[in-house]
Amino acid sequence: MLxxxxxxxxxxxxxxxxxxxxxxxxxxxxxxxxxNDLLKQLPYSExxxxxxxxxxxxxxxxxxxxxxxxxxxxxKKIGVLCIDPSSPFTKGALLGDRIRMNAWFNxxxxxxxxxxxxxxxxxxxxxxxxxxxxxxxxPFDHIIVETVGAGQTxxxxxxxADTTVVVLVPEAGDEIQNMKAGLMETAxxxxxxxxxxxxxxxxxxxxxxxxxxxxxxxQKEVPVIKTVATEKKGIDQLMEKIIFHQINEAVAExxxxxxxxxxxxxxxxxxxxxxxxxxxxxxxxxxxxxKDFNLYKFIEEF
Ligand SMILES: Nc1nc2c(ncn2[C@@H]2O[C@H](COP(=O)(O)OP(=O)(O)O)[C@@H](O)[C@H]2O)c(=O)[nH]1
Ligand SMILES: [Mg+2]
Numbered sequence: 001m002l003x004x005x006x007x008x009x010x011x012x013x014x015x016x017x018x019x020x021x022x023x024x025x026x027x028x029x030x031x032x033x034x035x036n037d038l039l040k041q042l043p044y045s046e047x048x049x050x051x052x053x054x055x056x057x058x059x060x061x062x063x064x065x066x067x068x069x070x071x072x073x074x075x076k077k078i079g080v081l082c083i084d085p086s087s088p089f090t091k092g093a094l095l096g097d098r099i100r101m102n103a104w105f106n107x108x109x110x111x112x113x114x115x116x117x118x119x120x121x122x123x124x125x126x127x128x129x130x131x132x133x134x135x136x137x138x139p140f141d142h143i144i145v146e147t148v149g150a151g152q153t154x155x156x157x158x159x160x161a162d163t164t165v166v167v168l169v170p171e172a173g174d175e176i177q178n179m180k181a182g183l184m185e186t187a188x189x190x191x192x193x194x195x196x197x198x199x200x201x202x203x204x205x206x207x208x209x210x211x212x213x214x215x216x217x218x219q220k221e222v223p224v225i226k227t228v229a230t231e232k233k234g235i236d237q238l239m240e241k242i243i244f245h246q247i248n249e250a251v252a253e254x255x256x257x258x259x260x261x262x263x264x265x266x267x268x269x270x271x272x273x274x275x276x277x278x279x280x281x282x283x284x285x286x287x288x289x290x291k292d293f294n295l296y297k298f299i300e301e302f
Pocket of ligand 1: 055056057063193230
């Protein structure tokens with residue numbers, strides 16, 4: 001039977017063809033007319049995503065690099081997505097990431113792709129769910145997604161990652177009480193990176209105290225790992241906790257809630273596809289001055 005172009009690409013993807021993977025990601029990013037069809041042919045996958053989130057400069061990319069190193073030593077295949085918000089403030093970081101990523105370029109076991117979030121204020125790339133699902137169809141042993149968590153985005157990555165690692169740095173010592181509730185709920189593992197700083201112990205103590213308070217209302221205890229990413233310290237422990245979580249905790253119940261969350265985002269995105277504030281304002285302008293205008297009748301057409 002003759003295969004369509006999409007079927008061919010998916011076949012190649014399943015066999016680990018990196019060009020096919022890159023091509024599919026581009027098709028999705030550009031919302032190519034064939035991409036929806038392609039997504040519908042993705043095979044079922046039990047593969048689990050490791051999400052690394054936290055504020056800019058916390059050391060996420062440095063940590064991801066350490067994790068890649070460890071996985072690579074174990075002869076594992078690793079796929080990594082980095083989502084860079086395309087803000088002028090992170091241009092430097094983006095360049096740093098490029099240099100870091102180039103270091104992996106000739107390693108056939110490592111695939112790294114950087115996606116600009118294109119000013120999407122949520123922080124996540126608009127097609128991140130689709131792209132991670134594509135990654136799951138490739139024969140990677142582990143998939144890591146790095147995102148900047150700047151508030152509400154942590155809950156978004158929670159919808160995406162089976163295991164969410166929240167990276168914090170000691171300097172926020174006093175503000176820890178103000179840490180977003182969403183962040184607490186979201187984290188499966190906390191990392192206190194830059195533990196070479198003198199405030200690290202006090203920060204860890206505060207974090208543990210706070211987690212202990214919330215522990216009574218939660219079933220699970222969230223581990224806290226201290227790391228110095230620049231010196232590769234604490235990475236073994238982090239890896240151990242990640243794998244433990246993937247095997248023991250990211251199971252049945254979480255899987256269903258993840259799929260429901262993903263379905264929710266995808267439906268919302270699809271329904272809101274052609275709707276935005278500017279377009280609504282333009283349409284409403286047409287009616288301005290019209291005494292018969294009724295907002296509830298107006299929205300019915302959507
Ligand atoms: N002192 C110290 N600096 C670190 C550590 N980890 C990362 N950094 C530095 O922090 C800066 C931001 O790191 P990066 O990984 O790009 O952070 P990201 O924005 O969270 O991805 C870089 O200059 C790193 O070298 C650490 O454990 N200790
Ligand atoms: Mg980074």
